[in-house]
Amino acid sequence: MKISLILPTYKKEREVLEQLERLYGYLTRKNSNFELIFVIDGYIDSTKEILEKYIKENRLKKVKVVGYKENKGKGYAIRYGMQRATGDVIGFIDADTDIAIRTLGYAIKAIKEDSVSAVIPSKFHKNSNVEISLKRQFLSYMLTQVNRIFLRLPKQITDVGCGLKLFQKDLIKRVLPVLSVDRFAIDSDILNEICKLNIKIEVIPFFLNKNRSDSTSMNIKDELEMLMDIFRLSFRNNYFLIRKSISLFFSN
Numbered sequence: 001m002k003i004s005l006i007l008p009t010y011k012k013e014r015e016v017l018e019q020l021e022r023l024y025g026y027l028t029r030k031n032s033n034f035e036l037i038f039v040i041d042g043y044i045d046s047t048k049e050i051l052e053k054y055i056k057e058n059r060l061k062k063v064k065v066v067g068y069k070e071n072k073g074k075g076y077a078i079r080y081g082m083q084r085a086t087g088d089v090i091g092f093i094d095a096d097t098d099i100a101i102r103t104l105g106y107a108i109k110a111i112k113e114d115s116v117s118a119v120i121p122s123k124f125h126k127n128s129n130v131e132i133s134l135k136r137q138f139l140s141y142m143l144t145q146v147n148r149i150f151l152r153l154p155k156q157i158t159d160v161g162c163g164l165k166l167f168q169k170d171l172i173k174r175v176l177p178v179l180s181v182d183r184f185a186i187d188s189d190i191l192n193e194i195c196k197l198n199i200k201i202e203v204i205p206f207f208l209n210k211n212r213s214d215s216t217s218m219n220i221k222d223e224l225e226m227l228m229d230i231f232r233l234s235f236r237n238n239y240f241l242i243r244k245s246i247s248l249f250f251s252n
Contacts, residue, residue: 001031001033001087001088001089001112002033002034002035002086002087002088002089003027003031003033003034003035003087003088003089003090003091003108003166004034004035004037004081004085004086004087004089004090004091005023005027005034005035005036005037005091005092005093006037006039006077006078006081006082006085006090006091006092006093007019007036007037007038007039007081007092007093007094007095008039008041008074008077008078008081008092008094008095009038009039009040009041009047009067009077009095010040010041010042010071010074010077010095011044011045011047012047012095012096013045013046013047013050015095015096015097016038016047016050016051016095017050017051017054018097019095019096019097020036020038020051020054020060020063022097022101023036023093023101023104024036024060024062024063026101026104026105027062030105030108031108034062034087035062035063035064035085035086035087036062036063036064037063037064037066037081037084037085038051038063038064038065038066038067038095039066039067039077039078039080039081040065040066040067040068041067041068041071041072041073041074041076041077042067042068042069042070042071042072043067043068043069044071048065048067051063051065052065064084066080066081066084068080072182073182073183073184074183074184074186075179075181075182075183075184075185075186075189076182076183078092078186079176079179079186082172082176083176085169085172087169088168088169089111089166089167089168089169090166090167090168090169090172091107091119091164091165091166091167092163092164092165093163093164094163094164097209098163098208098209099162099163099164099206099207099208099209100129100207100208100209102207103121103164103204103205103206103207104164106119106121106204106205107119107121107164107165107166107204108166110166110202110204111166111168111202113202115200116168116200116201116202117167117168117170117171117194117199117200117201118165118166118167118168118171118194118199118200118201118202119165119166119167119201119202119204120157120159120162120165120191120201120202120203120204121159121162121164121165121203121204121205121206122157122158122159122162122203122204122205122206123137123140123159123162123206124140124141124158124159125158125159125203125204125205125206126205127205128205128206128207129205129207129208130206130207130208131208131210132208140159140160140161143160143161143226144157144158144159144160146227146230147160147188147191147192147230150230150231150233150234151188151191151192151195151230151233151234151237152191152192152195152196152237153191153192153195154191154194154195154201156201156203157191157201157203158203159206160187160188160191161184161187162187162206164206165187165190167190167194171194171197171199174197175190175193175194175197178193179193180233180236181229181233183222183225183226183229184222184225184226184229185225185226185229185230185233188226188229188230188233189229189233192233192237
């Protein structure tokens with residue numbers, strides 16, 4: 001089983017090599033058939049040059065660095081990487097080191113199970129170990145509830161925004177053409193689409209490292225854009241449902 005892991009990368013020149021080293025080492029031991037695809041979401045710092053120099057010096061054959069000049073958003077970067085992935089399993093993970101590596105271990109084990117098409121971590125899983133503020137927990141909970149109200153969300157999903165997800169290649173082929181979110185609501189976009197399909201989803205524990213990086217977190221503007229994207233996806237769902245209903249009505 002070949003795993004393609006996409007890393008949307010924006011302003012990560014201070015952290016990206018540590019993430020590359022730990023992922024490359026871990027996957028070499030646990031699932032040697034893999035590729036890491038770093039998508040540089042805007043050439044605004046030295047991340048691309050740092051990665052390319054390290055890869056060349058260490059002769060890493062399982063790492064790709066791709067990207068584009070202007071920042072377009074996490075969702076665009078993930079879709080850009082998915083279009084270039086060659087693995088039997090395609091997923092994404094944040095480019096910093098906040099997510100504990102054993103979360104990836106749980107995800108790989110789960111995706112290898114028969115008939116599992118998607119693996120989604122949750123901070124609210126009974127076996128998760130995360131140290132986050134009550135405010136962050138509340139925001140994560142509310143984001144999931146907003147998704148459940150306005151979008152199609154698989155019933156077993158209890159957390160939308162964890163920065164790691166794995167999918168079977170066939171599933172990505174089915175949903176990728178209709179994904180449209182460029183920024184942070186890409187998780188909502190994906191889950192909304194896979195909920196329309198009859199697939200098996202495995203929810204796994206989520207683990208965060210105690211000493212987390214100064215990651216590029218969302219600000220109020222980003223959060224508002226995420227909500228707008230969710231509302232837009234909801235409108236799209238209802239638009240196609242109304243069109244289908246009208247078509248059925250007149251066909252009868």
